[in-house]
Amino acid sequence: MNRLSDIGVKVESGGVAEPELRGNALPLLHEIRHALARLVDEGEPTVIDVQSIPMGPGDVKRLMDALGEGEVKAELDALGKTIIRESRYSGVWIIEHMNTSGGIASRFVEITWVPSILQAQAEDVRKGLKELADALAPAGS
């Protein structure tokens, strides 16, 4: 057992409080709707740092359930793993940076055409070009 999530905790609750009372999922979904409208109308992207918003128990799950799964899922392996997936609403992306123990270190909702972190970076492309040229050099090309 080396992760917090491995600790068996059973939550007993005498009753379920009305979700809307503690909910930040619904207001956040409205914010995402407005951001999506801005993207469509003005081409302006938005990034929401989910960690900066006070979320009650179950809020994150409610938000993630509401956003659901879309057509694209990508995994980035640079400084630890990052999962990038499109939600069921095209243009709404969920980006989760994982820590070394598999937990989520930071989570962003990005409302954009393509998350910038997915695009190849000019500096890396230049480095790749040099490496490819070096690799081909012995062959005299």
Next chain:
Amino acid sequence: MAASKTVGDVLRAHGVSRRGFMKFCAATASMMALPPSMVGAVAAAIEKARRPSVIWLPFQECTGCLESLTRSHTPTVEGLIFDSISLDYNHTLQAASGQRAEDALDKAVEENWGNYLLLVDGSIPTGEFEAYSCTNGHTHLEMLKKYGAGAAAIVTIGTCAAYGGLPKANPNPTQAVGVQDIIKDKPIINVPGCPPVPVVMTGVLAHYLTFGTIPELDKYGRPMAFFGQNIHDRCYRRPFYERGLFAKTFDDEGAKKGYCLYELGCKGPVTYNACATVKWNEGVSWPVQSGHGCIGCSEPDFWDKGSFYRPLSAAYWGDLKTVGVSAAAGAAAGLAAAVLARGKQKKSQQEEKA
């Protein structure tokens, strides 16, 4: 000395790609409580930032702050923050000991005089009790004055270093004080908490590392980015307060339904910290979410402000004006709770007299 390298150089030396660097910047901006739109500015600043020398002096403390920091939940990013600074002295973490450790300290101080960042955890005993806390035969008061003189700025880690904390609690047997009571001529950033939230500690270091400046501070010297809002305002249980729904005991129906913990002594309305958003233990939970009220550990003299389990309105926490303001910010139901709590206080005082 390695301190002359830029952070960009250090990251590249670690084989970090540009994409990885941008990811690091996004996580760092989040850690600094900056909006995601600032990631570009953070990237540009980090790329050029010089690697600062950091001296960390533990004084009269329990090492809980360091434990908290080293168990922070984003080791990839925070590890890089630490790789990006030159931590030249921390006698708990460093491999060297004895005279070699002291030599390393003096060398780092000499080479970086006027430019290093001094981190302090723990309070400082004074007066006739000065000698109660020493390292290598030097009192911590003496060390603070000596090494504080050469620092560009001082960051106090934890409530003890910031305000005296637990050692200063009544009757303050060692006449303990915080750093700001001794050092008057240096910029001081207070990062209180018992212990502080790990991400807040690294966020403050990241800010200094990135921008080379002192962040905006509140009246207690705390960075506004993390201590600008009170726990109550950011608490997910706040809507229950507004509706007058309170847990009366720790195991009643209200507690099970997650009602507001105000009547059980929660100090959220007068406590400024980032727990409600950043949370603890890999972001899993925080005291209020686990069913216990906030004890106000990031506030000066929190230990001497009455029982953690007395409602604010009935305890000695803050003055009547402070409590009145927090109650007024809520609904009439909150006021009713305050009145009820005062009633409870009066009754307990009468019982104590009897």
